[in-house]
Amino acid sequence: MNRVRCLVLNAALGPLDYRVPEGMVAEPGQVVECPLGPRTVVGIVWEAERLPGAEVPAEKLRPLRAAMPIPPLSAALRRLIEWTADYYCAPLASVARMALSSGGALRGPATMTEYRLSGGMPERMTAQREAAIEALEGEQATVRELAGIAGVSEAVLRGLVSHGVLEPVGVDCDRPYPRAAPDHAQPDLSAEQQAAADIFTDAVRAKRFAPFLLDGVTGSGKTETYFEPIAEALRLGRQVLVLLPEIALTEAFLTRFEERFGTAPVLWHSALKSTERRRAWRAIAEGGAQVVVGARSALFLPYAKLGLVVVDEAHEVSFKQDDGVRYNARDVAVMRGHFERIPVVLASATPALESLAMAENGTYTRVELPRRFGGAQMPSITTIDLTQEKPGRGAWLAEPLIAAIAERLERGEQSLLFLNRRGYAPLTLCRNCGFRFKCPNCSAWLVEHRFSSRLACHHCGHETAPPPTCPECGEPDCLVACGPGVERIADEVADRLPEARVFVATSDTLNSPGRAAQFVAQVESGAIDVIVGTQLVTKGFHFPELTLVGVVDADLGLEGGDLRAAERTYQQVAQVAGRAGRASKPGEVLIQTRHPDAPVIAALASGDRDGFYEAETEARRMAGAPPFGRWAAIIVSSEEEDEAREAANRIGAARPRHDDMAIYGPAPAPLSLLRGRYRYRLLINAKRSVELQAILRRWLGALHHTAGVRVNVDVDPYSFV
Missing domain, CATH: 3.40.50.300 (P-loop containing nucleotide triphosphate hydrolases)
Structure with missing residues (x-):
């Protein structure tokens, strides 16, 4: 009898065995429909020897229902899925799900109906219909997708369909893409x-x-x-x-x-x-x-x-x-x-x-x-010591930086100011009672966004309108923005240099490829004089007329206890500096800092990349940090704080003893509440010779927690919050 072992896309289930019906081909990698109780689930046929599991008697095997009309997943992809699950201590099914990330694609060839504007108008125009028609110019998609684009309900669009304002279009879901020509335009390489x-x-x-x-x-x-x-x-x-x-x-x-x-x-x-x-x-x-x-x-x-x-x-x-x-x-x-x-x-x-x-x-x-x-030169880099060149009260840009921007304006050149902080201000408080606006779901302050008149959490997406009075003491007109975000810097530029055309470039304003293309076109046409942006503008853009880069606060990335802080700061500032002088005109970079002698800032100013990396490498070697040692984090979370703390303490109490491995914690995570869940962390530092993943699986696999507790493993973590 032909039997197969399947990996079903449910991380809570292990491998399941099935019978292959006569006439069906089910080779390894084949995506199949499997019966599971009264339901039908998607599974992938896998090599039985690579998925250990109990042998099920032949008479108990249920038959597979169908093979999906798609090519089997290759052996190379199956090995990658296994490696990723093993290395990152993740369920195999969770990794495999990423390979099958379009449910509709598994069903075979299909046609569908999309809709687009016909050019007609409804007999009765409403505000919602008018807004929808304006938003959908040039768009073609399903009714649900068009509703998302237009920001209206599907019922509004179905009304436009019945009036003939939106017309149906038959679409071949699998129409081929235009072919790329390898010799279309031969480049002139150095x-x-x-x-x-x-x-x-x-x-x-x-x-x-x-x-x-x-x-x-x-x-x-x-x-x-x-x-x-x-x-x-x-x-x-x-x-x-x-x-x-x-x-x-x-x-x-x-x-x-x-x-x-x-x-x-x-x-x-x-x-x-x-x-x-x-x-x-x-x-x-x-x-x-x-x-x-x-x-x-x-x-x-x-x-x-x-x-x-x-x-x-x-x-x-x-x-x-x-x-x-x-x-x-x-x-x-x-x-x-x-x-x-x-x-x-x-x-x-x-x-x-x-x-x-x-x-x-x-x-x-x-x-x-x-x-x-093409002979373009690397930009000159100078630091501005903010302890000596102090910006005025309520200002964040030192005089040498303002003067350099004004000089570019006179020459018809462009400037970029970099601050890796979205919004207007990172904290809003009441000047009367000191109340601070905090996210109800996270242990984080709400960030003021004046462009959209909202207070927002950048961790969970919670938003609220700024109230007219303090929620704590009821005092009107008492809210104060503390610290700068990119919007505040843009306001300062507009106030100091009113003739400058300023654009704020962040993930809020460049949240789609279309908006990014519009931004690029504006910069290239000379319609923007000063770009104020976050890390989004540190890479990938090439603007010939951009000759000045100002780093508003180079010290910002060095705060917060990130173990890779110096390296990240160097990368970000070096990348944003690289936007200056990319064509024939020379570039200049001005870095505002309170610590000009800090190793990372000094390396940036001197252009000594190799020296910085050598010092950072030696520091990592001494600390046993990557690439010379291994890190892993265990993150325990629950909607109940006591439940999360108790689970974390249980994990800590069961910690393995190993001469070449240190385990720190458990302790509340720096961001101890995130999206409504309380969080505790343990950090593991091990030598490279330690079989870290095997130890983690044995340690955590022996423990059982209540249903509300989640335990996540992060191998080679980059975030320590």
């Missing part, structure tokens, strides 16, 4: 770029695993360099994955990609409509999607013939997922390359210290681009 491109291209041709660290200064043309191995992969009929850290970066990247290859790549990110997601997933699985550009989740898609993976801005913290399966896409990308036997390029101007260590020991091949493309 000798250094060409040498690097040849190394990558040879590895693509060889079809072998080869991890590369592309270490190039900002403006050196890293993107054009890795476009050449992409072109070679296309010539060989292979697929390419390019990972980007931010959705806002995709628009600038798409423009460059289309200029080089004649068409846009296939996109994969959380903002896709369900129909776009379905179409992309099936094209990827069947091999029709040639180049996929996506966020970290694109890493687990079932590519039919993957030939190259590129991770751009590979140092970025946003490649580390902080909930669900807590994986680092940079490291998993290298493992995908290992299992697929293909090259992987990690591109960065400020590589992670772990990546540099891998290059140092020969695990990665380091390829360097030490000079900017």
